[in-house]
Amino acid sequence: MSHATTNKTTSPESRPQPEVDRRPLARQRRNRILLQVGCVLITLFMALPIYLIALSATSSRAALQEFPLSFIPNNFSLETMETFLQSTGILGGLINSIQVGIFTLLLSLIIGVPAGYAVARFAFPGRDPYQLFLLFTRALPIVVLSVPLAQLFLQTGLYDSILAVVLLHTALALPTTILITSSVFLGVPRDVEEAARIFGCSPVQAFLKVVMPMAIPGIAAASIFTFVMSWNEVLGASILTLNQRTLPAQVLSSLAESPLAYRFAGGFLLVVPALIFIFFMRRYLTNMWGSTIR
Amino acid sequence: MADISIKGLHKTYPGSTELATNNVSLEVAEGEFMVLLGPSGCGKTTLLRMVAGLDFPDEGSISIGGRDVTYLPPQDRNLSMVFQSYAVFPHRKVRTNIGFGLVMKKVPRDELEKKVAWAADLLQLTPYLDRYPAQLSGGQRQRVAVARAIVMDADVLLMDEPLSNLDALLRLDFRAELKKIVQQLGSTTLYVTHDQVEAMSLSDRVAVMKKGQIAQLGHPITVYEEPADRFVGGFIGSPPMNFLEGRVTQQGALEVAGQSTDAPEFLARSAARSGGLPVMVGIRAENIYIEQRGAPGTLDATVDVVEPLGHATLLTVDLGGQVIKVQVASTVRVSPAEKVGLRFDQAAIRFFDTETQLGLTA
Amino acid sequence: MAAPDAPAAARPRPRPAAPRGRPPRKSSTSAAMLLIAPSIVFMTLLFGWPMVSGVLQAFGGPEGLTTANFSRMAQDPYFWSSVGNTLLLIVVMIPIQFVLALAMALLIRAKPRGSSVYFYIWAIPLAVSDLAAGLVWLTVFTDRGYLNSVLASVGMEPVSWLAYDNYASMFMAVLIAEVWRATSLVFVIVVAGLQSIPKDYEEAASVFGAGFWDRLFHVTLPLLRPSLQTALILRTILAFQTFAVALALTGQNFPLVVGETYRWYTGLQDANVASALALVVMAVSMVTAIGYLKLLRDQSEAPR
Numbered sequence: 001m002s003h004a005t006t007n008k009t010t011s012p013e014s015r016p017q018p019e020v021d022r023r024p025l026a027r028q029r030r031n032r033i034l035l036q037v038g039c040v041l042i043t044l045f046m047a048l049p050i051y052l053i054a055l056s057a058t059s060s061r062a063a064l065q066e067f068p069l070s071f072i073p074n075n076f077s078l079e080t081m082e083t084f085l086q087s088t089g090i091l092g093g094l095i096n097s098i099q100v101g102i103f104t105l106l107l108s109l110i111i112g113v114p115a116g117y118a119v120a121r122f123a124f125p126g127r128d129p130y131q132l133f134l135l136f137t138r139a140l141p142i143v144v145l146s147v148p149l150a151q152l153f154l155q156t157g158l159y160d161s162i163l164a165v166v167l168l169h170t171a172l173a174l175p176t177t178i179l180i181t182s183s184v185f186l187g188v189p190r191d192v193e194e195a196a197r198i199f200g201c202s203p204v205q206a207f208l209k210v211v212m213p214m215a216i217p218g219i220a221a222a223s224i225f226t227f228v229m230s231w232n233e234v235l236g237a238s239i240l241t242l243n244q245r246t247l248p249a250q251v252l253s254s255l256a257e258s259p260l261a262y263r264f265a266g267g268f269l270l271v272v273p274a275l276i277f278i279f280f281m282r283r284y285l286t287n288m289w290g291s292t293i294r
Numbered sequence: 295m296a297d298i299s300i301k302g303l304h305k306t307y308p309g310s311t312e313l314a315t316n317n318v319s320l321e322v323a324e325g326e327f328m329v330l331l332g333p334s335g336c337g338k339t340t341l342l343r344m345v346a347g348l349d350f351p352d353e354g355s356i357s358i359g360g361r362d363v364t365y366l367p368p369q370d371r372n373l374s375m376v377f378q379s380y381a382v383f384p385h386r387k388v389r390t391n392i393g394f395g396l397v398m399k400k401v402p403r404d405e406l407e408k409k410v411a412w413a414a415d416l417l418q419l420t421p422y423l424d425r426y427p428a429q430l431s432g433g434q435r436q437r438v439a440v441a442r443a444i445v446m447d448a449d450v451l452l453m454d455e456p457l458s459n460l461d462a463l464l465r466l467d468f469r470a471e472l473k474k475i476v477q478q479l480g481s482t483t484l485y486v487t488h489d490q491v492e493a494m495s496l497s498d499r500v501a502v503m504k505k506g507q508i509a510q511l512g513h514p515i516t517v518y519e520e521p522a523d524r525f526v527g528g529f530i531g532s533p534p535m536n537f538l539e540g541r542v543t544q545q546g547a548l549e550v551a552g553q554s555t556d557a558p559e560f561l562a563r564s565a566a567r568s569g570g571l572p573v574m575v576g577i578r579a580e581n582i583y584i585e586q587r588g589a590p591g592t593l594d595a596t597v598d599v600v601e602p603l604g605h606a607t608l609l610t611v612d613l614g615g616q617v618i619k620v621q622v623a624s625t626v627r628v629s630p631a632e633k634v635g636l637r638f639d640q641a642a643i644r645f646f647d648t649e650t651q652l653g654l655t656a
Numbered sequence: 657m658a659a660p661d662a663p664a665a666a667r668p669r670p671r672p673a674a675p676r677g678r679p680p681r682k683s684s685t686s687a688a689m690l691l692i693a694p695s696i697v698f699m700t701l702l703f704g705w706p707m708v709s710g711v712l713q714a715f716g717g718p719e720g721l722t723t724a725n726f727s728r729m730a731q732d733p734y735f736w737s738s739v740g741n742t743l744l745l746i747v748v749m750i751p752i753q754f755v756l757a758l759a760m761a762l763l764i765r766a767k768p769r770g771s772s773v774y775f776y777i778w779a780i781p782l783a784v785s786d787l788a789a790g791l792v793w794l795t796v797f798t799d800r801g802y803l804n805s806v807l808a809s810v811g812m813e814p815v816s817w818l819a820y821d822n823y824a825s826m827f828m829a830v831l832i833a834e835v836w837r838a839t840s841l842v843f844v845i846v847v848a849g850l851q852s853i854p855k856d857y858e859e860a861a862s863v864f865g866a867g868f869w870d871r872l873f874h875v876t877l878p879l880l881r882p883s884l885q886t887a888l889i890l891r892t893i894l895a896f897q898t899f900a901v902a903l904a905l906t907g908q909n910f911p912l913v914v915g916e917t918y919r920w921y922t923g924l925q926d927a928n929v930a931s932a933l934a935l936v937v938m939a940v941s942m943v944t945a946i947g948y949l950k951l952l953r954d955q956s957e958a959p960r
Contacts, residue, residue: 017301017362020355024365035768042760047777049836052802068805111694118691122684130692137703139889139945141897141916144938145703147930148710150921151675171702178695203687232785234900235914239921242814248787252900253922256907260798263904267791274783282776286848367771368862369870375863381856385878394874395864444865 050271056261056269057081064261084265087258093250094269099162100237100246101230104169105223108177111170116181117207121190134175134288142172146236153240164240173226180225184218185211211294221284228277232270295482296347296359296449298322300652303354304316305340314340316506322450327476327483329514331493333529340452342486346452347371358449361460369398374446378455382427384394388414388438389423395446413441416475433464439634440472444479451476453485458490460552490530494518502526521644524651527576533608536582536618537646538575550575551614553593555638560656561645573654574646579608579621581642584628584634592635611636664752713931717845725932732929734919738840738911741902745826745912746895749834753891754884757842758836762872775847782840789837790904797829820909829901830910837901838894842887849883883954893941915936924951 052071056064060077063070074201085091095220119127153159157160158167196206234248241249258266278285300320315337322328330338341365345356347368355364363371374395382391390397392413396406414420417437427435436456443451456472457465473496476483487493493500494514501511502525510522516522521527527535540550546562547554557565565571585592599610599618602624609620609628613636620636628634645654717722721888729735760778764771780791796802797817804814817825819893853876877884908919914937919928 003951017299018357018360019362020364021362022365024367025350028365035763035766038759038763039768039770039774042756042763043774043777045836046780046840049796050780050794052795056795065800067800068808069800071802111698114691115695117691118688122688122691124685124688124692127688129480130696133699139704139893139939139941140707141914141934141937143894143897143914144710144936145706147917147921147927147934148706148713149702151713151927152706152709167702171699174695174699184860211772226837228783232783232788233785234785235897235918238918248785248900251791252787252903255904260794263791264795267788267794267904270788271784271792274780274788277783278780279776282772282779284843285782286851312880320687346863348863367867368859369867371863372865373863376861377856377860379854379856381854383857383860383875385881388821394861394866398861398870400864440927442864452863 050275053264053268053271056264061261064264072182079228080261080265081268084262084269087254087262089245089249089254090266091249095247096162096244097231097247100165100169101227103162103166104173104230105226107170108173108226109219109223112174112177113181116178117180117185117211119182120185130177134178137171138175142168142233142236146239147173149236150239157275160242160244162244163248165237165244168236168240169226169230170234173229173232173243175224176229177226180222181215181219183220184215187218188214218284218287221281221287224277224281228273231273295324295480297324297326297482298328298450298484298509299357300341300345301355301444301472303341303344303351303356305337305349305351307340307346313337313506317354318503318508319354320483320501320508320511322484324482327485327498329485329487329493329497329500330503331487331490331500331530332509333488336503336549337506338488340506342452342454342484345377345450345484346373346399371454372449372451374443374448375452376443376454376456378458379436379484380459381562382435382438382442384427387424387426388419388430391427391438392419392423392441392445394442395448399446409443409445412447416444417441433460433468436460436468443649444475449482451479451481451483453483455484455487458487458489466547472496490532494530499560502529504529506641513540519642520653520655521576522653524574524576525644527644527646532619533579533590533619535576535644537577538577538616538618539648540573540575542571542573544570547571548575548632551593553614553615555591557591557642558643558645558656561654572648574648574651576644576646577618577638577642578621580606581617581639583637584609584620584621584622584626585632585637587635589635589637590636595636596607596631597630597634600628710934713928714935715932716928726926728918728926729929729932729936732916734908734911734916735933738913738916741827741910742896742898742913745831745834745898746892747812749831749838749895750888752831752835753839753842757839757846757887760839760843761846761850764847768853779844780841782844784837785900786834786837786898787900789833790901792827793833793836793901794905803894818906818909820906826906826910829864829905833901833905834895834898838891841894842891845883845887846880847883849880852883853879868936881952885948888952889945889948892944896937896941896944 003072011144055071055073057080058073058076058078060075060079065079085094119131140242145168149164150159153161158164162228186266192213193206196210197203201209232248234246234252236265237246237249238252245253247266248270251263251270255263298321302319303315303318305315312654318337318341320328320341330341332338340349343390344351345358347363347366347370348363355362358371358373367421383394386394389410393406393410396409399520399606401409402503406412410423411420414423417440417555419434419437419441422430422434428440430438436459443453450485457468460468469492476496485496499512499516500514500517502509503519505527510517510526517526518530521530521535524537528537542548542557542561542565544566545555546557546566548557561571587594593613595611595613598612601608601610605624605626606621607624607626609622610619611620622628646652647654684883714725715723717724764775764778768774780845783896784792794801798942799814799816799818803817807814816822818827857875857879858871859873866874899912899918902910903910903915904917911919913933917930917933920926920933
């Protein structure tokens, strides 16, 4: 008795195995190193300016006067940032910016989520023209809207108010919000919703209890994007306001007569949210731009 | 055309602790049609990808036609391949899809056109040469993928589950067609599938894989009739081989399901020495016959389920508490709960070690 | 703005048409109308109305319709230089951004160690405004900034990079800041596009003998075309809107068209000329977008 032999490696014309050629491996290793070098170079280009503005904004006024400047953070000081925050209009601008961002986000969700749901779920007549209309509005330069809107708001008494900026920013964010939320809802299987209906939910219940929870992460991502857009928008906010300026509008309007330290501090404060937003958004970025941008 | 020689391949994918292939060695002769067969995750696709150069082994070597290619990138191996997803380029017409490899090889234009025309003709694609893949059916796209592979005159033809995306009927037709084409070309072929019927029908030899190792290598009929271990017997064949717990007594009797028959010589001898031997008895459904209850040499059993399949009838039978499948001619009339006698074709019984699960042979 | 029917092209497996919704039912149509109505009303009020009044403003004057605003705009010494600067910036910047973004996306796709950190850092400028980008690079290019500090420490003479008489270096500074800020957008779109291309296509190409460059030009780039097309149109339209980066870096020394609109409105307090300028920006953006679409459509008779 014997165990059946496995792994029979008999072949009609077995020949000695040639020596393993390791040269391609060396080439691959070299390519991996080049890959890292490329990545590091690009990372330097992308990260160094951010480091430098952070360094400038956290250096004392005296340190900023030195020449050549030091690349190492050896005299950390909050002086520059404090002076900046105490300048006229800055703290108010910061609060305005946050308010505008939040109200824009809420308004564009209130209007945009139902529309996104409709685009995702219903094949209504005029859906394609509607989507085309959204894409068209998104391509409109902000400047085209801002100047006439300023005139209109002057007539209606909305000029120089937070609401004016909120309305403009919502108009700018809405097409994107609708397109993103529709793609988010497309990602929620119809079956799930229909199952909820069969088990006794009304359409509204099915939406609130089943669809929304599944769509929340995507919608949150869209909201963050809306906020970022609003935070960064400077031209419209500058044109629509005089005293109720948002932070970037305030920085822009006082650019010419302000010292360098003020500008560095302002630039740094504007950049900080970007670091945070992108950190939380990094997993959603490709999904959002990949599926909705077209 | 060339032979493939694989020696001691080890591969672990990054982020996994399991060996995707564990010390695999395999020789594929020139012009041979070798099928790698196994369930998903058995390492068959990994092995194919390493031959293709799409993955590299951690250890071991691969040579094609006597040339070491272990770490060579795919483009330098002179291969061709049919992908499971077809991977027919959507932005190229059928014509330029088929000719892609030849263009990369910088084949002169008139030769290229001649070859594309030949392959298109062979796969009945001539009317579609100027269409884009999106305008073709799945079956036609599959033909493009095969045409693109066979124009190459490559050393080795690799196929990764090429039929798995076709519907059942189309698969049957195309299987035969594929066999004919490959026989005509006579190319060395390495073919991966999880479908044992495909493996049986196409291969010169089949390598059944399990957990990163080759469990059995041999002619398809041999693998079917004499599975090297319980896994192979259970994987190949539909329904799979039946396994019954049994015991060979010191006196040379085979006890199965509380009943006893004669054990084969070699087992009887070994049992006599060791004072009884537990064995796993393997028998295929078609090698069991239904007779009257109590007929001499039969085992008492009760029919549980009767499934007429048209060409045969499949019975699920209770044999002393163990459930087995029996395939009988469709003319045999039995009904559920009927008490019957089962006769095993003695020549078709296989025995396996209860611990190692390996086949026991004389 | 891009072709609404483009997405199917980059989807993984060749599929028939993108699955559309089910056939319309009467009740669902009215429900849908109810759901989209607020957005239509809102957009009409905030896009339609200003657009109309913007056109009226641009052509409006004390005595009815006139083209005087446009001639005032054209006679302004800054106007033509702002047009020239804007166009030059776009023509030089877009190719650099696309090559760089493609290289970055390919690097990320090769999965180097630490790729998620790289992705994060490379995507940060996506959320940075052009004003902030200008201020960030001001630390580098200003007279007593970091670039001159480097020069000084290796014993070279500092350069006034942003001085008005040093056009080339001023242009370079704005260009670098814009490349830094806006390449991320193209990068993310291209990464998304690459992710939607099944690996099989490139693997098939390599098995059939295609090396890196062959794969890039014969397989990857053609399959990536819908994404590149989107990115190109979007990026160009956005590039026309750039202004604060130049303002932050150079003040008025490097005028851009939208910056001129800002100046006419806030500085010179002339809404009519500002509107005229805005119309020019819009017209140029639209013409560019349509031109791109036509150009890219013509080359792609391939149905997908």
